[in-house]
Amino acid sequence: MRRFIVGMLAVAILLDVVYWALWFTDRSAIASLDTQAYYQFEDAFPLADAWLGLTCVMALVTLLRGGERALFWLIAAGSAGVYLGSMDLLYDLENGIFTTGGGGAFELVIVILTWAFSLTVLSWSWRHREELLGRRETEE
Template sequence: MSVRAVRIMLVIAIVIDVAYWSVWFTQRSWVESDTTQAYVAFENAFPLADAWLGVTCVLAFIALGRRSPTALLWLIAADSAGMYLFCMDVLYDLQNGIYGKGSGGVIEAGINLITLAFSLAALRWAWARRDELLTRTAS
């Protein structure tokens, strides 16, 4: 995987994050898997954590583009934030049967799978290139 591919994954993650929350707060019925108070409260607890994920993705994107050694820091921060959110979301969804609740459940499963795949791929990529990332300088 190339730096360009990692940067593309970061952009996709940011776009999905912004799109999901834009729809959640404007057309919730398009993405909600359940209408219970517990589910809505659970989802409403995520925007700040997802904003942190978005910030770390933006900073990783910028650092990679600038060939800055901070790229390793921001990639690890973004990937660990993604894994944490993945774990929280999957556990709730499994415990509450969310995946089996129509198109919202399918959307939820898709987001979870993308989060897992991107987080693991980028974390593995960053760690395997940690020495190179830490010694990079702007060209």
């Protein structure tokens, strides 16, 4: 399962970078709506997503190195994802984004992946906190 978490972190970092690269170079490729309000909403996310990306990078590095700080960074990454996923979910539900065709389906996938990633990382890191803190041997 540790390898799975490492893979999830790597994929999350990659998706974060790809999403924002597309948003700033060809936003029509990923935008769910073509309204000023939607663009303003999405334009408010780069700093928060950069924090999520940084926490994922730090979680990945510390987990691979076996450092005790991995627990902190895993919890930070998971909680950042829950927060961002919550913001996205509420906005999308309040504005009917999920019913806008392909863009809405894409947005639904983002929300599901964000929640799945976040809850998996939080759950796994909490269950393995003793191991991550170096207090017992690896069971997996």
